[in-house]
Amino acid sequence: MENSYKFFENKACAYYPCHEKTECINCLFCYCPLYHLEHCPGNYKKISWKGVEVKSCEDCTFPHEPENYETVIKILSGTMGK
Numbered sequence: 001m002e003n004s005y006k007f008f009e010n011k012a013c014a015y016y017p018c019h020e021k022t023e024c025i026n027c028l029f030c031y032c033p034l035y036h037l038e039h040c041p042g043n044y045k046k047i048s049w050k051g052v053e054v055k056s057c058e059d060c061t062f063p064h065e066p067e068n069y070e071t072v073i074k075i076l077s078g079t080m081g082k
Contacts, residue, residue: 006069019061028061039081041071 010027010035017025034040035055042062044055063072 007066019055019059019064020066022061026064026066026069028069029072032057032060032063033072034044034063040076041068 004029005027008028009024013027018030018078019025032042034042035057040062042057042060044057044060046053047056
């Protein structure tokens with residue numbers, strides 16, 4: 001794969017696939033690095049868990065899509081929109 005530093009898929013992982021209905025999953029961002037953001041570009045929803053509202057990324061594949069690598073890196077480096 002061209003630019004393979006942006007993508008790898010670990011099909012041997014006990015948790016693979018972490019998102020159903022996704023043909024290929026980028027495991028580079030296994031734990032979402034954007035979870036801490038109040039408003040991230042992914043498809044998250046708010047759910048109630050033990051009486052507390054939390055972010056659920058269950059249906060989000062944004063960081064797992066290779067074409068979003070640059071966006072994730074820009075957000076993390078604080079250069080998004082610059």
